[in-house]
Amino acid sequence: MLEIEIDGKKLTVPSGSTVMDAANSIGVHIPHFCYHKKLSIAANCRMCLVQVEKAPKPLPACATPVTDGMKVFTHSDQAVTAQKGVMEFLLINHPLDCPICDQGGECQLQDLAVGYGQSGSRYQEEKRVVANKDLGPLISTDMTRCIHCSRCVRFTEEIAGYQELGMANRGEFTEVLPFIGKTVNSEISGNVIDLCPVGALTSKPFRYSARTWELSRRKSVSPHDGLGSNLVVQVKNHKVMRVLPLENEAINECWLADRDRFSYEALNSEERITKPMIKQGGVWQEADWQTALEFVANGLKGVIAEHGRESVAAVATPHSTVEELFLLRKLMSGLGVNAVETRLRAADFALKTAGATWLGQSIAELAASDAVVVIGSTLRKEQPLLAQRLRQSVKKGLKLAAINPHGDDLLTAKAAELVVRPDQLVEGVLQVLKAVAEAKGIALPANVDFGSIDIPAEARAVAAVLDGKEKTAILLGNIAQQHPRYGEIYAAATAIAEATGAKLGVLGEAANTVGAQLVGAETGGDVFAKPRQAYFMLNAEAEFDVQNGAQALAAVKQAKLVVALSSFSSCALEHADVILPVSPFSETSGTFVNMEGRAQSFNGVVRPLGETRPAWKVLRVLGNLLGFAGFDYASSEEIRDEALAGDIAPRLSNALAAPVAVKAQSASGLVRLGEVSIYQADIYSRRAPSLQKTADAANATLLKANAATLAKLGLAAGELARVEQAGGTAELQVALDAGLLDDVIRVSANHPLTRALAAHVGAIAVAKA
């Protein structure tokens, strides 16, 4: 510990602290631009100059280490003169176009200029002008405003993992730019908008739509991935105008993924439904709520009377809130219907665990691990900020390994990697299990039939990553959870965890995957395999939210009654008989339980659009209409308190409730690797126009295979290929993916172009179109 005195206040700080850290710890503000607590120190803006006793000239607080007995003056004459001098230099080339700048009102340069700037400039010469750059559909540039703090450059390199921006030229000619012809394509790129202390980088979708001081700020929780990022939703005239991060070190730190940040565009989309609708004689008619609700109640009763309770199934996406899912479950049990399912993207429903499957630890604990093995996950696209967090941990020594059906770059060092065919994911995990058992000299688990599995060097390397470390974890991603042999993958991963002492974790696919399990909304299994007479669908689009979309669509089409509770109209809803417009997350209160088992409640940030109603209220009224007891909730909080009564922690468990027989199999022939792409994953991101213009969205339209497979199929990159699976076809442009094994055809799933296809992993035929 070192002693330091700042502006007369004495304090002690750990050695290695900078003057900036020390000042921050006692709430003394030192003006700065380039300094950011999550980025490396660049010390290039010089705004943070302070006076240090015995130093001959002012020193930059952000880059000056504290020495014992140091005396610092942040507001002395010398310090303020230096700070004012720097401000004068910064403003020399700044356009001062604050009246037309989106950053106005939340600009660090504007704020500090009030404190340190002069009322006029001594600079009479010509100011420089810098050409704007095309950074893609999300980030707008006004590069003349740039003060070259390099925060954006450091962000892409250090946090996003790949330097997409650079500082070209020198001196007066310095410019921030991407490489010629490239855009910024990171899945967390929007953070540079927050980082830019001036208006050089601003939000493209938000551009010129409001002044920041007209916006009210309301807290919310991101409805996308399992992380549950905290949001500040900014609202004007009952309309969501933009979304910013709410800092929460335990979850999203100060970041947001682009999906969290830009999906709000969907909330104001043309596709919003604002009135209940009933289909009569094949034609949609607007209806009032009473009529529509009675139609639903009578329809459900009618189907049950005629075909029995087994003929009805309720489905909802795991992006629905705890309250909605709890009431859905309760409504269905009132009707005697048991089938309520949220695992819509699953293919294997047999797995039984002792509690709700979860991360197995907190996000912060995971980040402090010594080694992590990821199984079946395109981590950066599934959980962008978790990937970011692990990237930072790798810098501190974490060893990251993967067992995956692809070799995607995690933009950080992989200590080991085993790439398998998608239909051999179980066998890949078994290879590692066998390697672990051999290395430890322990017996192979009895419930596993290893067949003739031998251990490739890569599997040994993955096993070695877990060896001899204290805190280790094994994570199951979306590809694993949506795999036709998920139970076997899970059991094999459990065996590795037991043998190595690693914690097994499941990366919740959606915002409320854990919450859905806690309220028991997963009793249906594959409710579309055997078509039902009636489907009750909560914010679920058959073709886009169900793994075998084609099959689900067929089941829905033949059903007598399809009730859709939805925020958006969609092609999938054309087959419904009645649509009840329900609120998106921004217009209802609710709770999501994130992957670490943390329940986060939020309020509606704007009032429901048109006649839209929160789904929990709709379900409550339906319960009352059907005459069920226990539907008299006054608020969503009451529902939550009942749904999540008691502690959540004891109800989380990844322990297997029943042993699973695991049997190694062999596979050959062309096989599909289907994944739901990042901006198709939920009802919001699908409808966010800006996200649909990103490189990731374009990437999802491609068919990918390695060079050998393309050659074998007579295909070349850029050509059009026709794929066929279970009678469904799609035409896609071909691209090379060197990270795939032979015979693997990577085609995104639940995508407008591929919705006619069937299971994510399965045989597929490919030919030139």
Added chain:
Amino acid sequence: MLSQESLALIDRELAKYPADQRRSAIMGALRIAQTEKRYLTNELIEFVASYVRIPPVAAYEVATFYNMYDRKPVGKYKLTVCTNLPCALSGGYTTADYLKQKLGIGFGETTADGRFTLAEGECMGACGYAPVMLVNNHSMCNHMTPDAIDKKLAELE
């Protein structure tokens, strides 16, 4: 994009640094690429970056920062005259003016026959031999009085 010889030279640069610090070799690698191709196109910069395994923009930063990297075609002989203070005090501008008049071009320009490019340079650490001039980035010429220039240009004919 580059010859085997150049790639071998780049490999030698890379070998000078630890395996996890390949980006340290970028200056040498760009120099080698420029020696072979005379100047650095964006495609060449991208190629060198991918060879060194760094993002292209990181190589672009380096290529645009140092003025000994040429990103436009240059003549057969690129003559860089130092105009920093010590040289300027010892006739650097006289040298430059003489060259301009003799070649009929200004700084940053190339003669119509493509033989000579004239460039303004920064201190080359040889102020004691001022005024200095650099030929094709590699060969240093001292005390470049008009006479010396005539002699040098004759050699380069």
